[in-house]
Amino acid sequence: MTEQNATWHPSTQFIHENRQARSRYLTGTPTVQPIHASTTYIHQNSEALDRAFSGQTPEGDPAFVYARQGNPNAQVLEDALARAEGGVGAITFGSGMAAINAAFITAGLTTGTKVLASKDLYGPSIGLLQAHFQPNGVEIVLKDLCGPDVGDIINAEQPDVIYLETISNPLVKLADLDAISTAAHAVGAITIIDSTFATPYLVRPLEHGFDMVVHSTTKYISGHGDSTGGVVISAKNSLLGQLRGNANLLGAMLSPFEAHLIMRGLRTLALRMERHCSNAYQVAHFLQQHSSVERVYYPGLSNHPQHTLATRLLSDEMYGGLLSFELKEQTREAVYAFMDRLQLCLVATSLGDVFSLVSYPPMSSHRTLSESERHSLGINAGCIRLSVGIEHIDDILSDLDQALRG
Ligand SMILES: Cc1ncc(COP(=O)(O)O)c(C=O)c1O
Known part of the structure; x- marks a missing residue:
C-alpha cells in the first residue's frame, strides 16, 4: 500500500506516487513498481482466495484475482489519479472512449433518461451518444453549455445527466463549472466532465461539485505519445462501486504495460x-x-x-x-x-x-x-x-x- 504525505504539493505527489512507507521497505525494494503481467493470482489458501474475490486482503490491501478485474499497475495508477483529482477512487480503461462509455452507463443512461450535453464535445463522444444511446431511447439534447445562461438551460431542460468538457475542442471554450454543478444539483442531475485538456494540474472539477471526471490519459497525463488509456474518477463511493462492476463487464481494462507507461508520464x-x-x-x-x-x-x-x-x-x-x-x-x-x-x-x-x-x-x-x-x-x-x-x-x-x- 502507498502512504502519502497529504501536505505535499501535487507536483511532488505525482513523482512519489507508489512510494511505500519506510517501515514496509524490504532490502532491495525497487523504487519503481515492476510490471505485473500476470493474468491470474494465487492466494495462501481457498479461504483467502474466496476473500480476494471480494477485492481485499485481511490487511485491507487490494487483492487481485484476475487481471480484467484489476491489476497492480492499474491499481497504483488509479490511486494516484483519484488523489490527483480529489476523488474517492478511480477506474482505468483501455482508452478514453472506453472510460466515457463506462461513465455514461454508470450514470444510468437507459430508455427515458435525458442527457444534456455540450454541443462542443469531442466528435466521437457525440457519436457515442447519438449512435448507441439515442437508438435505445435515451434523449440527447445538445446545447451551448459555455455561455452565461447555462443555469437557465439546465433548469429548462431538467436533464438526468449533464456531460461536457472542461475546455472544448477545438475552440478552447470554458464552462462555468460552479454554475453548472449548482444548477445540476437543483434538478438532481448527475454531472460528468471530460477534463482531458485541463488535467488535474490546472483544475479539479470534483472540487467544483461534479460527480465524475473522465480523462483520455492518452493525452497530457501520459504525455509521450506512446500509450492509450482512459480513467473515470468518482466523487462518490456509490458511483465508484457501479463503475467497478461495469468496467469488469465491459472488459475494456487497462493493461499493466500501458498503466506502467501512464504512471511514468504522470511523474512529470x-x-x-x-x-x-x-x-x-x-x-x-x-x-x-x-x-x-x-x-x-x-x-x-x-x-x-x-x-x-x-x-x-x-x-x-x-x-x-x-x-x-x-x-x-x-x-x-x-x-x-x-x-x-x-x-x-x-x-x-x-x-x-x-x-x-x-x-x-x-x-x-x-x-x-x-x-x-x-x-x-x-x-x-x-x-x-x-x-x-x-x-x-x-x-x-x-x-x-x-x-x-x-
Ligand atoms: C477531449 C477528448 N476526450 C476523449 C478522447 C478519446 O480518447 P481516446 O483516444 O484515448 O479514446 C479524446 C481523443 O482525442 C479527446 O480529445
Missing part, C-alpha cells in the same frame, strides 16, 4: 504542463500579431470570451497547452500548404504530447460534420488546432513563422 505532468502552458501563451501572442493569421482562440488571451472565467478556474494563470487559429486565407488548400511546410511541428492527430502537434479539425475530429454544421460551431475552413509541445519556444515560433510565410 506538473513540469510538462507548466512548459506546455507557457509555450502556448507565447505562441498565442505571436500568432495574434502575425499578418497571415485572422484569429487566435486561446483562453489566456484577454480577448477570449471566457478569459475572466479561465483566470478564476485554472491554476496559477496556466491557460492550457492547446490553441486554435484561423488563417487569413480561409481555405482547406491554404491549410494543407501551411501544414506541409511545417518542419518541427508534427502534422498528426492527438494532443498533449511532448512534441507540438498540428491538426485540421475538418479533416480529423470534426470530419463527419458537414461544412455548415462545422460553421455553426464556429469551426471555419481556415481553422487549425495546435497542441503546443515542450520544445524550445524559439524553435516552435520559427517553424510556425516560416510555414505561415510560405
